[in-house]
Amino acid sequence: MPVLDLMSGFIAELRSAGLPVSLTENLDAMEAVKEIPIEDRDAFKYALGATLVKSNAHWRAFETIFEVYFSLRGPEYDITDATSDADAEMWREQQEQRQGDGKGQSGGSMDSLTPEEIAQMLMSALMNGDQAMMRALARQAVQRFAGMEPGRPVGGTYYLYRTLRNLDLDNMLEKLMKANKDLAEEELTPLEERLERDEFETRIEQFKQEVEAEIRRRLVADRGAEAMAKTLRKPCQKTSTSCTRAETRCRT
Numbered sequence: 089m090p091v092l093d094l095m096s097g098f099i100a101e102l103r104s105a106g107l108p109v110s111l112t113e114n115l116d117a118m119e120a121v122k123e124i125p126i127e128d129r130d131a132f133k134y135a136l137g138a139t140l141v142k143s144n145a146h147w148r149a150f151e152t153i154f155e156v157y158f159s160l161r162g163p164e165y166d167i168t169d170a171t172s173d174a175d176a177e178m179w180r181e182q183q184e185q186r187q188g189d190g191k192g193q194s195g196g197s198m199d200s201l202t203p204e205e206i207a208q209m210l211m212s213a214l215m216n217g218d219q220a221m222m223r224a225l226a227r228q229a230v231q232r233f234a235g236m237e238p239g240r241p242v243g244g245t246y247y248l249y250r251t252l253r254n255l256d257l258d259n260m261l262e263k264l265m266k267a268n269k270d271l272a273e274e275e276l277t278p279l280e281e282r283l284e285r286d287e288f289e290t291r292i293e294q295f296k297q298e299v300e301a302e303i304r305r306r307l308v309a310d311r312g313a314e315a316m317a318k319t320l321r322k323p324c325q326k327t328s329t330s331c332t333r334a335e336t337r338c339r340t
Contacts, residue, residue, distance in 0.1 A: 091126060098157040102140060105149045109140055155301065156308055207255060214264055214291045226298035229255055234303060238310055244303045251299055257292060264288045
């Protein structure tokens with residue numbers, strides 16, 4: 089029953105966003121998810137997408153609404169949550185590696201990091217493409233910098249701005265390029281430099297998406313899926329009869 093309730097709200101929100109979901113497609117989606125374990129989120133997501141999304145222009149809206157209604161749940165996403173044990177352990181391992189011989193400071197947790205240390209660790213994670221560390225740092229950055237409060241009627245965009253502002257991502261790309269150039273044994277060709285820049289831009293964008301996802305999960309945990317979904321709705325311009333909310337860029 090909880091899944092059916094979520095599906096009902098999910099379908100209604102897709103229609104509110106402008107996706108033309110018919111009764112037949114609704115039933116097809118219900119049948120599809122019977123064969124997919126809900127814990128396999130990717131399979132579950134794409135099974136719903138295959139039955140409900142007709143146009144690539146609608147995919148962004150579908151994906152955002154899916155992340156709200158089928159958000160990861162648990163006490164670790166409470167707004168007042170502290171750093172998880174897994175994040176703290178990852179931080180201790182990073183400290184030991186930075187000490188070189190593993191005999192340095194290994195106690196404490198990510199909560200004890202200064203903003204400068206967080207920025208340095210983020211730069212290292214982006215340089216190495218370390219997605220696990222990027223996820224851990226996204227959690228820590230949201231916890232430290234977003235200023236989220238239970239029940240506060242503030243949109244996710246505001247929390248995203250506050251978090252990213254404290255990480256100085258605007259200057260991160262040039263820092264990564266300089267560090268990569270310093271590490272290179274030979275001078276990079278213009279093509280190699282362009283490819284490196286594109287790769288770092290992609291990693292920075294992935295990190296931003298991790299921060300967005302973390303904020304979204306915490307807001308869903310605090311407000312509930314339906315209340316959170318309402319904040320995503322963006323009215324169309326009255327002058328355009330062909331405009332649909334699904335074609336706007338849904339962001340929290």
